[in-house]
Amino acid sequence: xxxxxxxxxxxxxxxxASRERPSPGAALxxxxxxxxxxxxxxxxxxxxxxxxxxxxxxxxxxNATLKPLGELAQLCSTVTAATAPGTPEHxxxxxxxxxxxxxxEAGGLLLELLRLEPFAAYPYEIYAAFAGHGLRHEGFxxxxxxxxxxxxxxxxxxxxxxQLGLVNSxxxxxxxxxxxxxxxxxxxxxxxxxxxxxxxxxxGYALTHTxxxxxxxxxxxxxxxxxxxxxxxxxxxxxxxxxxxxxQWDLTGELLAVAASLPGPAPGELLDAVWPVLAGVQHPTxxxxxxxxxxxDPAPDPYPFIDCYHSTLVTAFAAALSLxxxxxxxxxxxxxxxxTTPGRERHIP
Numbered sequence: 001x002x003x004x005x006x007x008x009x010x011x012x013x014x015x016x017a018s019r020e021r022p023s024p025g026a027a028l029x030x031x032x033x034x035x036x037x038x039x040x041x042x043x044x045x046x047x048x049x050x051x052x053x054x055x056x057x058x059x060x061x062x063n064a065t066l067k068p069l070g071e072l073a074q075l076c077s078t079v080t081a082a083t084a085p086g087t088p089e090h091x092x093x094x095x096x097x098x099x100x101x102x103x104x105e106a107g108g109l110l111l112e113l114l115r116l117e118p119f120a121a122y123p124y125e126i127y128a129a130f131a132g133h134g135l136r137h138e139g140f141x142x143x144x145x146x147x148x149x150x151x152x153x154x155x156x157x158x159x160x161x162x163q164l165g166l167v168n169s170x171x172x173x174x175x176x177x178x179x180x181x182x183x184x185x186x187x188x189x190x191x192x193x194x195x196x197x198x199x200x201x202x203x204g205y206a207l208t209h210t211x212x213x214x215x216x217x218x219x220x221x222x223x224x225x226x227x228x229x230x231x232x233x234x235x236x237x238x239x240x241x242x243x244x245x246x247x248q249w250d251l252t253g254e255l256l257a258v259a260a261s262l263p264g265p266a267p268g269e270l271l272d273a274v275w276p277v278l279a280g281v282q283h284p285t286x287x288x289x290x291x292x293x294x295x296x297d298p299a300p301d302p303y304p305f306i307d308c309y310h311s312t313l314v315t316a317f318a319a320a321l322s323l324x325x326x327x328x329x330x331x332x333x334x335x336x337x338x339x340t341t342p343g344r345e346r347h348i349p
Contacts, residue, residue: 124166284298
């Protein structure tokens with residue numbers, strides 16, 4: 001397995017997950033604090049996601065403007081769906097989605113972008129993040145319908161995991177998908193059940209996003225086929241350990257989100273082993289660096305925004321999914337225990 005990391009600061013490396021059997025419940029002990037901290041940092045830095053006045057000009061860098069805002073909308077939308085209404089984390093995440101919607105002028109700016117770049121998929125994908133949260137723009141969808149019915153749309157050349165993302169966006173908007181998701185999945189690195197020792201940075205991110213698009217960002221775990229579920233449960237621990245050892249915190253967070261997006265019981269041993277390590281990397285302000293040795297600087301902004309915003313969002317996203325997965329598993333276990341406790345009578349109608 002090949003991973004790369006560029007340490008940004010000297011000092012001892014946090015290392016990897018403990019080789020000893022992790023303590024049951026270790027993840028649940030740290031996850032609420034990790035989730036609240038990551039959301040608090042994001043909320044405090046929301047203006048850094050604001051779009052510039054010239055966002056529609058050709059010279060504007062999409063990766064530094066619309067991409068972060070779209071990620072804010074997508075990941076906070078998932079946190080909202082994964083948390084209970086009325087809780088602080090649910091309210092903060094929902095407020096951040098509303099903020100992002102305001103930045104795109106309730107969809108109007110995305111409509112203008114679609115008019116300027118009818119050949120581009122990213123305006124549609126950003127819009128789909130909002131549509132999945134119940135935020136719609138009639139004019140955008142009226143223009144998108146004929147565009148997504150073109151031959152060019154169906155034959156846009158892109159990597160398989162990116163095409164799977166487009167299929168999921170179409171599902172979210174509620175239109176007929178341009179191709180079969182199963183056929184696209186089979187062409188991905190993950191769908192091919194690639195040799196696990198060939199895992200490295202780019203294939204790792206392709207793998208995680210394949211799962212995110214397949215499961216609608218963790219909301220539909222039953223979409224994961226049985227063979228892929230078994231493959232991931234077998235190899236996620238080794239990949240996560242390698243990412244921890246090389247300081248790949250952003251990819252570690254994405255792998256944790258994948259683990260929490262699997263059907264059936266949560267992989268508790270993996271989550272218990274990895275989450276305490278990632279919690280130790282999180283700065284007191286709530287942010288998490290993408291890579292490298294974490295800093296000990298108590299300053300309010302220990303990392304440049306561009307070097308921590310994505311990993312911090314991913315940490316919040318993965319934490320919310322992990323909490324939900326572990327709690328559901330605990331509830332199922334409690335139910336089974338109730339049914340089989342010696343001496344307890346079962347009522348049979």
